[in-house]
Amino acid sequence: MDKVSNKMEIRQISKTFFASKGYFVAIEDVSFDVRDGEFLVILGPGHCGKTVLLNIVAGLDKQTGGRVLYDGTPMDGVNNQISMVFQKLALMSFKTVMQNVELGLTFRGTPKNERRKISQKYLDLVGLTGFEKSYPYQLSGGMKQRVGIARAYANDPKVLVMDEPFGQLDAQTRYAMQEELLKTWEKDKRTVIFVTNNIEEALYLGDRIVLLSECPAKVKAIYPVDLPKPRDMTGKIFLDLRAEISSNTDLAI
Ligand SMILES: Nc1ncnc2c1ncn2[C@@H]1O[C@H](COP(=O)(O)OP(=O)(O)O)[C@@H](O)[C@H]1O
Numbered sequence: 001m002d003k004v005s006n007k008m009e010i011r012q013i014s015k016t017f018f019a020s021k022g023y024f025v026a027i028e029d030v031s032f033d034v035r036d037g038e039f040l041v042i043l044g045p046g047h048c049g050k051t052v053l054l055n056i057v058a059g060l061d062k063q064t065g066g067r068v069l070y071d072g073t074p075m076d077g078v079n080n081q082i083s084m085v086f087q088k089l090a091l092m093s094f095k096t097v098m099q100n101v102e103l104g105l106t107f108r109g110t111p112k113n114e115r116r117k118i119s120q121k122y123l124d125l126v127g128l129t130g131f132e133k134s135y136p137y138q139l140s141g142g143m144k145q146r147v148g149i150a151r152a153y154a155n156d157p158k159v160l161v162m163d164e165p166f167g168q169l170d171a172q173t174r175y176a177m178q179e180e181l182l183k184t185w186e187k188d189k190r191t192v193i194f195v196t197n198n199i200e201e202a203l204y205l206g207d208r209i210v211l212l213s214e215c216p217a218k219v220k221a222i223y224p225v226d227l228p229k230p231r232d233m234t235g236k237i238f239l240d241l242r243a244e245i246s247s248n249t250d251l252a253i
Pocket residue numbers: 017024026044045046047048049050051052053215
């Protein structure tokens with residue numbers, strides 16, 4: 001049977017923050033599937049609730065309504081099959097590149113030799129061979145993001161969750177990183193959930209795009225992007241889709 005299998009199912013998720021002076025609805029009734037092996041992009045304007053949603057999907061925060069299913073089973077807290085690449089990289093400044101990539105493995109008690117081997121594999125994969133002993137302050141912004149990606153991969157997750165990982169980079173580095181990430185993903189495919197507020201980035205990377213509204217975040221539309229990768233950002237289908245998504249967004253994104 002040729003049935004699409006879902007790695008995760010996000011069902012009617014909502015999130016309300018309560019404070020002494022009242023409450024704030026950040027997410028309202030958000031549902032979508034994450035298919036096994038796909039590169040799913042969540043696209044939405046700034047402050048619409050993307051990070052709040054992602055933390056729930058990754059099991060780092062709890063929703064106030066709805067369910068998140070992983071392999072058909074409701075999630076309950078942290079799931080070590082899911083690894084996160086954060087918007088602002090939490091690299092440890094006093095640890096080397098290698099030690100930063102090894103972090104998750106160290107926590108898990110993986111023996112040193114094995115840790116080194118796994119970390120080296122992913123440092124090579126993201127193009128950081130030769131920088132193992134460097135410290136974060138010696139790296140450019142793009143290289144730091146690669147460390148974050150290698151670190152997430154080193155945990156050997158089934159699902160990689162990335163929260164605007166290239167948001168702080170200049171445009172040129174950002175394009176280069178998008179290309180690098182695609183190459184990495186082609187070589188070592190994982191299910192990816194990638195958040196961005198940038199339409200071009202979404203269209204360049206995504207197999208499907210979940211478009212969110214402004215806050216409180218709701219799903220406006222889900223767009224399949226049936227274009228081969230790497231994609232031509234000046235091709236007609238690309239530009240038509242870009243115009244369509246753009247006309248369906250609440251804010252300039
Ligand atoms: N812990 C919190 N308590 C109250 N409000 C929050 C909290 N975390 C996020 N928010 C609010 O939720 C909204 C969405 O935030 P966020 O998900 O970070 O946006 P973005 O789409 O830029 O990632 C923002 O208005 C933010 O102020």
